[in-house]
Amino acid sequence: MISFSAVSKRYPGGQQGLQEISFTLEPGEFVFVAGRSGAGKSTLLKLIPAIERPSAGTVLVNGQNVGALRRAAVPYLRRNLGLVFQNQRLLYDRSVYDNVALPLAFSDHSPREAERRARAALDKVGLLGRERARPVQLSGGEQQRLAIARAVVNRPSILVADEPTANLDIESARSILEIFVAFNQVGVTVLIATHDEALIEGCGRRVLRLSAGRLQP
């Protein structure tokens, strides 16, 4: 469960990221965060894994007040979340396999179990067989899939994705969306930020609309 109550975020430079945001996400929900560029979508998503901290209000993730989390506790919060970043943040000097296996290195699995999970994650996004490739040898859509595979490799109960379909044609974007729908069908809570209205329309899911840092009714 994710719950924001009266959350505001003002950046150190004075920019207002979010103002008085309140909403609740039930377990197993599939929700879009929509809004124009600069509306505050990324800011909202970054508050969940404590990449940013709220200036006011509380953010609860699975009952934990993540805004007040000690620095040492943050890694353990993040391990239980699947995160897809707006600029993907892949390691371009590593193989596809190494990228997917990265989160497994610091959660405690035997090498055999780690390999099984990495291959399973690659399989779910349709990249099995490309383990040895470098990210630059993948298309934009395949790189997005790789970022998703890395996010789900630890089997999180919550998936948070920032613009996972950016710069893709509508067909590729839909097939990426299919992946998230498949995870949601097995009970994973999904939160996706996008400015792509066409993508949202065909889905019939709950949408949180942001405009200049405020939630539209």
Next chain:
Amino acid sequence: MIRSWIRQHRRAFAHSLAKLVAHKSTMLLNALVIGVALALPAGGYALLASLESLTVRLAPEPQLSLYLKGDAARAQIDAISVKLRSDARIAGWRFVSRGEALAALRATEGLAEVVAALGENPLPDAFVVRAKATAPEALEVLARDLQQLPAVDQVQRDSAWVRRLAAITATGRIATGVIALLLSVGLVAVTFNSIRLQILTHAEEIEVSRLIGATDGYIARPFYYLGLVQGALGGLVALGILAGALAALNVGVRNLAAAYGSAFELGFPGFGDAAGLLGFAALLGWLGAYLSVSVHLRRTP
């Protein structure tokens, strides 16, 4: 719990070895710098240890030798005996006739031929005097008084050169210690900088790892190992340089010692000392890495 902890460390160690291999020319160069720098004080200690074993073998005693004039008469020798017996500062004394001295010389390792070549006995009669006091000043005064006795040609403080050698080695020890300290600081700085470069090279990986749940400890560990291994490699290089240098020096030292009929040579550091050097080098590497990580890896996300 313990098993996962061991696994984490093994993984970090493997990780750092992989980095070491990936940047092997830089790392080997660093190890070489560390090794050369460590070889200097380590060599100093090895030389001093050899010299000290020499001074221990010739331990200083509060002893004076009174060499008599060649024409000293029997009566004069007896007069000196009486004087020595009545001097409260003297613990004991022994008369060594020129004949006894020559016999002792002949028995000395490597000198038999020299004595044989001499023909006639050039040695004087002598008294060997053991003083009660050991303080250099007291011995100095006693030597001056004994010098005044009739028929005494020369008073020699036998242990003077041994004491001089001991003073030299003591000074050498301090100098080597200072050099070792300065170079250790230098080595920590070398490691500090090389780990800083490694952290910069892996900045993206570190940042991404943090974003997806790596702890500070997990991120720091491979760098600690990197410093440790680099330092230990430097220690190995130092031992190699030391062994080579001592072997080369010993060729000359052995010839020199043989000329004095001695089998003296410079000793190689024992297993304990070698292990100590390796451990010390590894510790310096770890320290450099620890400081570097503390400075460069603590950016709050």
